[in-house]
Amino acid sequence: MFTGFGQVTGQFLTYDAFINLLNSRAFVDDAYAQYGGKLWWSAALSLLLLLGIGLPARGRLALPNWLAPVPYVVVASIAAILFLRGGEGARGLPASYPTLAYASLYGIEFALSPNRIREGVYLQRTSEPVDHIVLVIDESVSGHYLDINSPSGVETGLSRQWPGITISNFGVVPSITNCSIGSNLALRFGGTRENYRNRIAAGPSIWAFAKSAGMKTVYIDAQRTGGALHNGMNDEEVALIDRFFQFDDEPVLTRDSRVAEQIAIEVSKPEPSFIVANKVGAHFPVHDKFPDEYMTYRPTLPRGQFTDVSDTGNREGFDGSAESWRQYRNAYRNTIAWNVGAFFDRLLATADLSSSALIYTSDHGQNLREDGSSGLSTHCNADPGGSEGAVPLVYIAGADVLPLAKEIRGNGSHYRIFPTLLRLMGYDPKRAQQIYGPDLSDTSEEPETFNTRFNARLGQLPQWQSIDAETLLIPDDQDAEN
Ligand SMILES: [Zn+2]
Numbered sequence: 001m002f003t004g005f006g007q008v009t010g011q012f013l014t015y016d017a018f019i020n021l022l023n024s025r026a027f028v029d030d031a032y033a034q035y036g037g038k039l040w041w042s043a044a045l046s047l048l049l050l051l052g053i054g055l056p057a058r059g060r061l062a063l064p065n066w067l068a069p070v071p072y073v074v075v076a077s078i079a080a081i082l083f084l085r086g087g088e089g090a091r092g093l094p095a096s097y098p099t100l101a102y103a104s105l106y107g108i109e110f111a112l113s114p115n116r117i118r119e120g121v122y123l124q125r126t127s128e129p130v131d132h133i134v135l136v137i138d139e140s141v142s143g144h145y146l147d148i149n150s151p152s153g154v155e156t157g158l159s160r161q162w163p164g165i166t167i168s169n170f171g172v173v174p175s176i177t178n179c180s181i182g183s184n185l186a187l188r189f190g191g192t193r194e195n196y197r198n199r200i201a202a203g204p205s206i207w208a209f210a211k212s213a214g215m216k217t218v219y220i221d222a223q224r225t226g227g228a229l230h231n232g233m234n235d236e237e238v239a240l241i242d243r244f245f246q247f248d249d250e251p252v253l254t255r256d257s258r259v260a261e262q263i264a265i266e267v268s269k270p271e272p273s274f275i276v277a278n279k280v281g282a283h284f285p286v287h288d289k290f291p292d293e294y295m296t297y298r299p300t301l302p303r304g305q306f307t308d309v310s311d312t313g314n315r316e317g318f319d320g321s322a323e324s325w326r327q328y329r330n331a332y333r334n335t336i337a338w339n340v341g342a343f344f345d346r347l348l349a350t351a352d353l354s355s356s357a358l359i360y361t362s363d364h365g366q367n368l369r370e371d372g373s374s375g376l377s378t379h380c381n382a383d384p385g386g387s388e389g390a391v392p393l394v395y396i397a398g399a400d401v402l403p404l405a406k407e408i409r410g411n412g413s414h415y416r417i418f419p420t421l422l423r424l425m426g427y428d429p430k431r432a433q434q435i436y437g438p439d440l441s442d443t444s445e446e447p448e449t450f451n452t453r454f455n456a457r458l459g460q461l462p463q464w465q466s467i468d469a470e471t472l473l474i475p476d477d478q479d480a481e482n
Pocket of ligand 1: 179
């Protein structure tokens with residue numbers, strides 16, 4: 001495990017990364033599909049060691065019995081050091097020790113963590129909810145690649161005028177973190193900068209609030225199929241969802257169109273509803289996530305290898321060179337034109353949003369090596385630059401819903417979405433903001449930072465990375481041939 005992680009990422013396996021791996025165990029087959037060669041190589045190296053241990057000993061050295069527990073003492077000592085230093089302190093040790101020590105530490109943490117009972121809804125409602133409330137969480141869409149945020153950005157339809165709705169653009173805002181699971185969990189449980197672990201562990205979910213407000217709950221998941229759950233969702237949470245949609249028979253290419261269609265159907269129903277959608281968006285691989293008619297930006301990545309893949313794939317043929325990344329960025333733009341642009345064209349042209357409020361964002365941004373650096377990963381990096389946390393944030397109000405100003409800067413972030421949803425559901429906004437922080441109608445300034453140590457524990461604090469202009473990698477206008 002330790003060697004495999006190093007082979008794949010080129011980074012040291014920290015305790016935070018170890019926990020991320022454990023939490024992502026449902027995707028072990030995807031990891032194998034993507035990094036099989038490297039994992040086999042790591043296994044071969046480890047087997048060599050096993051073989052060495054298994055060889056019959058010649059000239060056996062007679063060690064006294066009292067030395068037998070030494071390996072256990074070593075692992076226990078490292079675990080103790082890790083405990084005292086918040087998971088840090090295993091760098092430079094032989095590969096056999098850190099993972100065992102991490103596993104021991106995780107076991108201890110697990111055994112000592114109280115089995116907490118999730119709280120019920122504790123807020124009072126002071127008004128009727130908006131008829132339909134929609135939260136669209138896109139996948140891997142960088143805010144600064146969209147036309148609403150950059151003059152050379154990809155056309156999304158959000159910059160046009162649409163009859164009967166007001167579109168408010170908050171610009172490029174910080175996500176919660178730069179990995180899907182953390183952002184999605186904190187969005188659904190109202191995590192704040194100061195208190196997200198408790199909220200996720202024992203707070204009521206947004207579904208509970210919606211149901212308590214008398215709304216039907218709808219979850220549209222375009223990423224997984226066959227009822228598979230992701231982004232930290234479990235059966236306890238699913239039990240609060242009235243209608244759960246996945247599109248098993250729909251090709252990945254057209255699943256986001258189905259999301260638009262389904263939202264249009266849901267908001268046309270007379271009963272009030274709260275809808276969350278996880279889109280396909282623009283996760284790696286982006287070779288085939290747009291139809292030929294959307295191949296506007298060229299040269300793009302070779303086509304045809306990844307038509308069935310939602311979000312992982314063998315990276316063969318993608319060498320991480322500057323030219324590969326240039327093609328990647330072009331394919332990424334084509335993907336955005338289709339999965340964001342055509343999505344909104346379809347949604348805004350077909351759905352009657354007059355009594356709806358819709359919030360659009362992405363789970364995290366992307367590092368697309370605009371600076372010419374090499375590497376393979378686009379997000380979830382341990383030491384990311386600003387781009388991995390730079391996401392779009394748009395609020396769309398139908399004619400019957402109180403609109404916000406059209407251009408708003410400086411007070412947007414993922415953290416303001418949950419209290420905004422509560423306000424839309426009719427919960428006492430004053431009380432909601434005391435608990436969940438300011439919402440999107442609040443003009444106070446919001447820090448421009450996202451959390452790069454989401455699994456902070458053992459006394460460690462979250463680490464905050466800025467998304468200001470200096471840390472963002474700006475896309476090169478020269479990527480595309482004219
Ligand atoms: Zn993601």
